[in-house]
Amino acid sequence: MKRFIKVSVVFLYLALVQATAWAQGDSTAVEKDIRNIYKGKAYRAVSVHADIFSPFMGRIANKNINTFEFQADINLYDKLFPIVEAGMGNISVNLAGGQGYRASAPFVRLGMNYNLLNNATKEGTPRLIRSYPFLGVRYGIGVVDYAMTNVKYNSDYWQGSKTHDFAAKSTYAGWIEIVGGIRVDIYRGLTMGWSVRLKTAFHAKNKTQLWWTPGYGFTQGAQFAFNYTLGYTLRTKAERAKTATQTDRK
Amino acid sequence: MNIISQKKLYSPLIAAAICITFLFAACQAEGDCTQDTRTSVGTAFFQPVLGANQQYTAQTLTDTIRIKGVGSDSFINDTLSISAARLPLKSFEKNTSFVIQKDNLKADTITFIHDNTEQLLSLECGVKVIHDIKDIRFTQNRIDSVKIAISRIADNKTANQVKIYFKVE
Numbered sequence: 001m002k003r004f005i006k007v008s009v010v011f012l013y014l015a016l017v018q019a020t021a022w023a024q025g026d027s028t029a030v031e032k033d034i035r036n037i038y039k040g041k042a043y044r045a046v047s048v049h050a051d052i053f054s055p056f057m058g059r060i061a062n063k064n065i066n067t068f069e070f071q072a073d074i075n076l077y078d079k080l081f082p083i084v085e086a087g088m089g090n091i092s093v094n095l096a097g098g099q100g101y102r103a104s105a106p107f108v109r110l111g112m113n114y115n116l117l118n119n120a121t122k123e124g125t126p127r128l129i130r131s132y133p134f135l136g137v138r139y140g141i142g143v144v145d146y147a148m149t150n151v152k153y154n155s156d157y158w159q160g161s162k163t164h165d166f167a168a169k170s171t172y173a174g175w176i177e178i179v180g181g182i183r184v185d186i187y188r189g190l191t192m193g194w195s196v197r198l199k200t201a202f203h204a205k206n207k208t209q210l211w212w213t214p215g216y217g218f219t220q221g222a223q224f225a226f227n228y229t230l231g232y233t234l235r236t237k238a239e240r241a242k243t244a245t246q247t248d249r250k
Numbered sequence: 251m252n253i254i255s256q257k258k259l260y261s262p263l264i265a266a267a268i269c270i271t272f273l274f275a276a277c278q279a280e281g282d283c284t285q286d287t288r289t290s291v292g293t294a295f296f297q298p299v300l301g302a303n304q305q306y307t308a309q310t311l312t313d314t315i316r317i318k319g320v321g322s323d324s325f326i327n328d329t330l331s332i333s334a335a336r337l338p339l340k341s342f343e344k345n346t347s348f349v350i351q352k353d354n355l356k357a358d359t360i361t362f363i364h365d366n367t368e369q370l371l372s373l374e375c376g377v378k379v380i381h382d383i384k385d386i387r388f389t390q391n392r393i394d395s396v397k398i399a400i401s402r403i404a405d406n407k408t409a410n411q412v413k414i415y416f417k418v419e
Contacts, residue, residue, distance in 0.1 A: 099374070157319065158340050160340070162342060
């Protein structure tokens with residue numbers, strides 16, 4: 001929770017600095033500094049990516065974790081990128097103490113990325129943006145089937161031993177993510193990117209019974225994750241024309 | 251920005267991001283339980299002491315008090331001089347009895363009647379059983395009275411939950 005508050009404060013500070021920079025303009029129209037414009041057609045491109053690192057990320061946490069995910073986002077004004085991420089994950093593990101845990105679920109995250117570069121020059125003309133750093137937020141949702149087995153009771157003096165099993169189907173779990181990363185255009189729409197994310201505010205009905213949740217990870221505390229994606233960006237005809245014009249000028 | 255300069259810029263950033271994420275992922279993987287999952291009744295012993303005003307007042311007793319669970323082979327306390335003890339209640343039954351013998355005098359049997367509520371802490375820590383004491387029955391060979399100060403037994407450290415008062419010797 002403390003990490004979430006710190007990152008949120010930094011994000012809000014950056015947003016405030018940028019908002020202040022926008023607001024601090026000379027009232028004279030001629031000298032006004034336009035750094036971002038939202039004119040013309042909003043829709044510029046659609047991107048689809050596969051996260052090629054998330055399977056390794058799962059294995060780093062526990063060798064019994066399998067997970068993969070895809071992303072799709074649309075480009076609005078080269079500034080805002082509504083995004084959907086979806087994937088599947090499962091785990092089947094027996095701990096040293098004899099406890100077992102199995103879970104599997106699809107998950108989806110809905111959110112928005114914000115391009116940290118200005119989409120216009122100082123004179124107010126659009127900039128050609130193909131690669132950019134971004135900050136984003138997500139809300140993650142999972143509907144989990146899980147089973148916890150051989151969970152021990154503690155009764156040292158009386159030396160009784162008993163275990164308990166917990167299980168449920170279609171348990172709703174939600175969480176919040178803060179994401180930062182970079183998207184790079186490699187060649188003619190082929191794009192790659194990476195991001196780091198802080199996952200926090202995990203909530204579910206039987207939270208203590210969800211030891212590991214697909215899309216989130218181990219549920220005791222906040223989680224960090226790294227993504228590396230490869231994919232393709234399909235731009236509109238007008239956007240592709242911009243690229244060709246830029247190349248001609250060179 | 252061309253691809254070569256992008257790589258120069260992004261490569262150290264990627265390496266730093268991966269290292270940081272590995273560090274936190276390794277720290278957050280499964281581990282041993284670090285919580286104390288036991289629960290027990292914090293029990294204190296008192297005896298009447300005659301004051302200057304010829305009135306008896308209850309004062310903390312420190313004496314050799316042997317305590318053993320009925321049905322168990324091991325002593326909770328055998329030869330040490332104590333003024334308090336922690337008595338573990340049964341997780342799978344609603345009655346728990348102990349034999350208490352003060353200073354080699356005639357022993358008493360004390361029976362806790364309690365409800366049990368299971369609380370899952372985590373996969374690693376298992377289930378903790380919280381007890382709610384409903385009643386205490388006891389023989390009165392040396393015990394004068396028993397008072398329930400706190401009926402909910404939820405940890406292994408709260409003191410003075412039950413107070414046992416011995417008779418005047």
